[in-house]
Amino acid sequence: MEFEKVNQFDGLEMSYICDFSGGYVSRNKKLFSQIELTDLNRFILEASVFGTPIFKLGDGNNKLLILSGIHGNELPPQIAHLKLLNELIGSDISNMIYFIPFAAPKSTMLSERTFNSMDLNRSTHINNSLSNLILNAILDLDIKFVGDFHSTAINSNPGFESIFSSKSPCPESFLIANYISREMGSDVISFDFAGSSYKGAVEDVCNLNGVPAVTCEVLSPFSNVAQGSVDKSLAQMRSFLDYFGK
Numbered sequence: 001m002e003f004e005k006v007n008q009f010d011g012l013e014m015s016y017i018c019d020f021s022g023g024y025v026s027r028n029k030k031l032f033s034q035i036e037l038t039d040l041n042r043f044i045l046e047a048s049v050f051g052t053p054i055f056k057l058g059d060g061n062n063k064l065l066i067l068s069g070i071h072g073n074e075l076p077p078q079i080a081h082l083k084l085l086n087e088l089i090g091s092d093i094s095n096m097i098y099f100i101p102f103a104a105p106k107s108t109m110l111s112e113r114t115f116n117s118m119d120l121n122r123s124t125h126i127n128n129s130l131s132n133l134i135l136n137a138i139l140d141l142d143i144k145f146v147g148d149f150h151s152t153a154i155n156s157n158p159g160f161e162s163i164f165s166s167k168s169p170c171p172e173s174f175l176i177a178n179y180i181s182r183e184m185g186s187d188v189i190s191f192d193f194a195g196s197s198y199k200g201a202v203e204d205v206c207n208l209n210g211v212p213a214v215t216c217e218v219l220s221p222f223s224n225v226a227q228g229s230v231d232k233s234l235a236q237m238r239s240f241l242d243y244f245g246k
């Protein structure tokens, strides 16, 4: 996987996971109305028309991935992700951080949970699904830790602010979840073995492939942005990075 320097933005590099998932994210009015139109955000929105872009900052030891938009109708983490990128660009970063703010720009544009009728958080184990391509990139780039950021509505699963993790085969998943939980007050949801309750979650398939991963959830109605939910999601992202000393 080849990354190219983005000359406009100091230290930023980018590549694409694939070219069949693009969409006009700006057509999602609820999301777009909450995005500050910085040069960087404009650039990311334009890049997302052509597929799923992946960005990179820093050249330190720990290779980390921040992921959002696996469910296109979960808006707070995708908005928070742009805020995080704007915060981090030009700052000192001690790790190598990869960012996928819009896993499926087309789904975000349509504010749909699924991508082409497929739930990307139930299909990471299926060859050539979009989330499987993200997994392949994680393994290809030798990314060591993954934070996948979602939102959840009351009366859905899990329906409360939480961090999903598992104790096996990657115990560090559980440790990361506990760290974020302690800082944030989000509840820890932990399984003894990754993928034991349902198949194909990005987090679980990462853990099963030896890459410790957690799924972080904030509370917000689907296709909408609850007050404070963007800040909560952003704080979860910062906490995930803090675990590794940023």
Ligand SMILES: [Zn+2]
Binding pocket: 070, 071, 074, 121, 150, 151
């Ligand atoms: Zn989700």
